[in-house]
Amino acid sequence: MIELNRAQPPLPNAKSEFNLPKFEEKFLQNGSRVIFHQKLGLPITTITFIVEAGSKYDPAGGEGLAQLTAALLDEGAGEFDSLALSALLESKGLTLRVFANNDYFEVNISGLSENIDLMLKIVSDVVYDPHFRMEDFERERDKIRNRIQQMKNQPEAMAWELLDKIIQGRPNCYTFTSANEESIEEITLSDVTFFHAEQIEPLKPVFTVVTDLPYNQVETAIHKHFLGKMGAHEPEKPDTGFALKDLRFFILDRKGAPQTEILGGFPTESLRSSREDEAFKLVNNLYGGHFNSRLMRNLREEKGYTYGVGSFLISMKDSSKFIISASVDTVNTGNALLEILKEMNDVRKNISDEELEFSRSQRVRGIPFMFETYDMISSLLRTIVELQLPLDYFENSRQELTRVTMEDAISAANHYLKLENLQFVLVGDREGILKTIPQPLLRGVVEINDRGKVIRRDAGGNL
Structure with a gap:
């Protein structure tokens, strides 16, 4: 019979290195x-x-x-x-x-x-x-x-x-x-x-x-x-410019709905593999990009407003979208919006060393899992094509992540997190939602129909 010494926990194996695949x-x-x-x-x-x-x-x-x-x-x-x-x-x-x-x-x-x-x-x-x-x-x-x-x-x-x-x-x-x-x-x-x-x-x-x-x-x-079938032409270049707008809240009325679906966002330039871009990914991670983020701790753990809230970036060839998403009880709509805005404003000013290192560690340690299967690697190759990235993009990203400083993170947060340009869609009971919206935010509230057409302006809101 083998005797085990349970008083001493087993030691980890030697640290292993992960080398990213070459494309x-x-x-x-x-x-x-x-x-x-x-x-x-x-x-x-x-x-x-x-x-x-x-x-x-x-x-x-x-x-x-x-x-x-x-x-x-x-x-x-x-x-x-x-x-x-x-x-x-x-x-x-x-x-x-x-x-x-x-x-x-x-x-x-x-x-x-x-x-x-x-x-x-x-x-x-x-x-x-x-x-x-x-x-x-x-x-x-x-x-x-x-x-x-x-x-x-x-x-x-x-x-x-x-x-x-x-x-x-x-x-x-x-x-x-x-x-x-x-x-x-x-x-x-x-x-x-x-x-x-x-x-x-x-x-x-x-x-x-x-x-x-x-x-x-x-x-x-x-x-x-x-061969003999493939075309030889390059695509036309459509106008891909975008315009930022002042902070607004668009309500789609669903009378009697017990919850409000909150979805906010704004357009931003495409992210590549620069230090500033990697710094912003770390900032988003600690703001709303993972389970231990500020938004989750605030709205879920401390306030109990929602089961889940998060923020993420959708990247496309010529631009990106920054998105914030949550579902809350109708009575908590206004308070949830205030906390979302407060946390965004705060992360542009204050980030702790512990937060930054946790966010960095999570992202760096997660990189090997991106290469587990054939389909996952195929998705990464498509990303390289779709966003016109260099073949060594993922290796460069890993290196830049390790170099991001606190100054880089604060600078990226202020550059990318455009609180003043957020556009929110609130799908839920209009009357219930309006009762919760704080007075300073009411001027930015309008009501829309299913097709996005403005049908009512509330409290002096203007488009």
Whole structure:
């Protein structure tokens, strides 16, 4: 029998070093980039086809066109109709995703590496030979119609939809634009085929690949299915400017609602890998970016206003959005808003050494987990493409994180945390909310409808 000495706790193993994976940049015969990483261990491949043809290219009055086009592309392509394509994917254990975000149109496929030839054929067919049948168009459009109606009964979804409309400087410039009740009725199948022909097919794509296979095998398969089809053009450059606005509170009335959904934010410039940018990520972490943040300690642990509150940054190619989110009982709405603003103002002035080091440690220690799986690494490669980052971005970020000083953190907090420009959407009982709003904030309160139109100004609020 083995005797264990339980009086002495076991000592940790020797400290291990984590070296970030190296990403490679390759070029196809037509000049298209391939961001490649070979990850040995499992016979898995994940590939993404990317062109800059996202929702920022939706025409005025046609919001949701990129979204609907993406939904249609895997509804039959090449030799397969929708059901046959679904059956093929299932039989081979493949996962196919087609989507459009604010900036990009992307097709992602994952599966066993032995199927790489089939995987690339499917992506090529979906991108360059979609069927675009009327019955598929009507079905996908009906799905979007239904989602729009369902969203009206989801306070959080309505808050997101309305905040996007409120904080963007002009339509489609830097925030994801989804379909609305008017635009979805205006979009026709001809609009979809035209968007595909003008915004997707002519563009030079970028590929990201994570696989256990050597690059030459990947390149051969890409050339086989894409040469002669890929476009050579660069995308047009839309106006991506934005305008900051004075502090405002927009109420969407939901009579009798027991809670208020609070969503606030403002646009800001895109973050890269500079010292100031990394400093701001640390500041956000301690303000509202993790479970032990100031917002969580204040609103949840001390005041009991909410179960969860947080802040985060949404990065896009040409800009970013800083977001604050919480759900509170109606009677606590005004006090919660005051505490959110108070904590933001305070973090621009006072950060303790302990807070900064805890935030730094959490971020640095979390980096290895970002590289655990093939899909996670694929997501990082897509981030490099989407935000136009250098291949060594993540290593540079780790190094800059270790160099951030207290002066850097305070400077970044004052540069990025634009308290005076916050726009809040409050979805809940209007009368109940107004009773809680402190007098100094009432001048910034207006009421809006489901479409974001102002229907009432309260206490002298002006737009």
